[in-house]
Amino acid sequence: MIGAAAPNLIQADPPHAVPDMNQATGRFLLLMASLSPVDLAITGIFVAVSERKGVFGLDLIANVAIFGLLNVALSYRLFRPIARNLGSDESKRAASGRIHALPRLAALQAAGLAILYCGVVTYLGVFNLRPAALRELDEVYVLSALLWYGAIYALYYSFYIYFLINDYLYWLRPHLVQSGLPVPPAGRRIRTKLLAIFFVVAVTPTVLAILDLTFFREIRAAQGLTLSQQIFFDLMASAFVITVSFIFVSRSLLRPVNTLMAAMAKLGQGDLDTRAPITADDELGVLTERFNAMTEGLRERAYIRETFGRYVPESIAAALVAGRGALEPALSEATILFTDIAGFTRMAETAPPRRVVLMLNEYFAAVTEPVARYGGVINQFQGDAMLVTFNVPVADPSHADHAVLAALGILRATRGRLFAGFSIETRAGINTGEVLAGPVGSADRLNYTVHGDAVNMAARLEQLNKKLATRILISQTTMDKISDNYRVRSMGTVALRGKRQRVAIHSVDGYKGSDEPQAPLGGHPSPGTIR
Numbered sequence: 001m002i003g004a005a006a007p008n009l010i011q012a013d014p015p016h017a018v019p020d021m022n023q024a025t026g027r028f029l030l031l032m033a034s035l036s037p038v039d040l041a042i043t044g045i046f047v048a049v050s051e052r053k054g055v056f057g058l059d060l061i062a063n064v065a066i067f068g069l070l071n072v073a074l075s076y077r078l079f080r081p082i083a084r085n086l087g088s089d090e091s092k093r094a095a096s097g098r099i100h101a102l103p104r105l106a107a108l109q110a111a112g113l114a115i116l117y118c119g120v121v122t123y124l125g126v127f128n129l130r131p132a133a134l135r136e137l138d139e140v141y142v143l144s145a146l147l148w149y150g151a152i153y154a155l156y157y158s159f160y161i162y163f164l165i166n167d168y169l170y171w172l173r174p175h176l177v178q179s180g181l182p183v184p185p186a187g188r189r190i191r192t193k194l195l196a197i198f199f200v201v202a203v204t205p206t207v208l209a210i211l212d213l214t215f216f217r218e219i220r221a222a223q224g225l226t227l228s229q230q231i232f233f234d235l236m237a238s239a240f241v242i243t244v245s246f247i248f249v250s251r252s253l254l255r256p257v258n259t260l261m262a263a264m265a266k267l268g269q270g271d272l273d274t275r276a277p278i279t280a281d282d283e284l285g286v287l288t289e290r291f292n293a294m295t296e297g298l299r300e301r302a303y304i305r306e307t308f309g310r311y312v313p314e315s316i317a318a319a320l321v322a323g324r325g326a327l328e329p330a331l332s333e334a335t336i337l338f339t340d341i342a343g344f345t346r347m348a349e350t351a352p353p354r355r356v357v358l359m360l361n362e363y364f365a366a367v368t369e370p371v372a373r374y375g376g377v378i379n380q381f382q383g384d385a386m387l388v389t390f391n392v393p394v395a396d397p398s399h400a401d402h403a404v405l406a407a408l409g410i411l412r413a414t415r416g417r418l419f420a421g422f423s424i425e426t427r428a429g430i431n432t433g434e435v436l437a438g439p440v441g442s443a444d445r446l447n448y449t450v451h452g453d454a455v456n457m458a459a460r461l462e463q464l465n466k467k468l469a470t471r472i473l474i475s476q477t478t479m480d481k482i483s484d485n486y487r488v489r490s491m492g493t494v495a496l497r498g499k500r501q502r503v504a505i506h507s508v509d510g511y512k513g514s515d516e517p518q519a520p521l522g523g524h525p526s527p528g529t530i531r
Contacts (some may be wrong), residue, residue: 107162111154336458359420370409400481429461
């Protein structure tokens with residue numbers, strides 16, 4: 001069908017290319033001019049049914065003059081405000097308004113041309129196969145028949161053009177956005193379009209067939225059409241309308257849905273930069289607009305969280321964003337990892353400050369990777385020292401094991417490597433106990449941290465490494481919670497400041513075997529479980 005082939009013209013260019021306005025105008029004129037071959041096809045059906053080939057030449061003249069030359073001239077004038085959209089703000093407003101009205105105005109133009117065409121071909125006698133029989137009929141009866149068939153032509157052709165131009169705007173709208181002319185959807189109703197489709201596809205052909213077989217039977221007989229020819233001609237006209245309706249459903253309605261679904265799939269994969277082009281002027285366009293606003297909000301939220309996470313632990317930033325700034329102190333068990341750099345004081349005294357800062361930046365960039373890998377939360381950087389918590393604020397059933405694995409990963413990350421020219425040895429103290437975790441500070445400025453004797457003990461164990469010539473010391477409470485996959489030496493008991501009794505400590509010298517886990521035991525701790 002000619003009517004089905006014409007809309008495919010709008011798929012020639014990739015959707016990301018910004019078209020030349022002359023090209024866009026030419027496309028619009030070509031689609032509007034498709035009325036000419038559509039009408040020739042319908043006339044051809046009539047000629048074939050009535051077996052009167054001699055009238056085709058007269059119809060061709062009327063067709064080219066009205067649906068060709070006059071139609072193109074009027075269409076060019078109709079599209080001019082859009083073609084000039086890159087000018088002033090006033091011209092852009094005019095272009096935006098014309099885009100919203102373009103399908104309706106194009107349909108009205110098609111209807112007017114169809115009525116004019118019917119008058120001309122009636123005068124030329126294209127469809128009057130038996131003029132003498134026609135003259136014998138009542139003039140009012142003949143006039144009503146002419147008005148009825150003219151209305152049918154106007155309805156069918158305006159219906160075809162309306163949805164064809166809707167489909168054209170699916171291609172044009174994204175291009176206009178890139179050329180500086182965003183066109184928000186007008187919020188027209190899909191229900192109205194569906195009702196129009198139902199009326200044209202179901203109601204009109206039925207009424208047409210009934211009237212042809214009853215009230216206008218004498219007119220059809222005067223045209224020389226038998227009963228079977230009348231039915232065949234009406235069925236062919238109905239088939240044409242149904243084909244156009246199918247094009248609308250599959251392209252003007254389903255394509256915006258598919259575009260939006262594709263954008264939603266990208267968003268589901270974590271692509272926050274995705275945007276769905278607004279191609280529809282109805283509820284689907286409004287839905288797409290709100291989807292884009294939602295992705296923009298998600299992108300801003302992710303940016304805030306990412307930026308915030310540079311200054312506070314990422315899990316704390318996530319909890320604060322989710323709770324709109326509210327994060328209550330909580331008493332819970334945690335494993336504390338405290339690290340510092342051996343001989344840092346001497347480095348700071350002898351090296352230029354710039355070099356020391358560069359060394360610390362390179363060092364912390366290296367050691368934070370194993371901490372993050374095993375679910376640790378860095379609460380503080382204190383000079384060369386680092387305070388890391390496990391199981392707060394993110395719940396982690398294997399927090400003791402993960403603290404030890406993170407410490408071993410830190411040693412491995414610094415072994416045999418220079419940081420701004422310095423060779424670095426890291427010492428670590430690990431202790432498990434009850435801590436109070438939460439925000440501390442004034443109403444205007446807060447700092448998330450952990451408090452309790454368990455934190456102090458981890459720091460003192462780290463300091464003991466220097467005296468005992470060890471690298472990683474853990475307390476008995478941590479020893480009781482870890483698995484037996486580590487090479488551990490008992491270092492006896494020691495007296496620690498603030499402790500009434502001596503405490504047992506152990507040195508972790510490595511992981512048994514060579515298959516040290518490179519991921520948290522049992523998977524990553526859930527970021528949604530905030531303690």
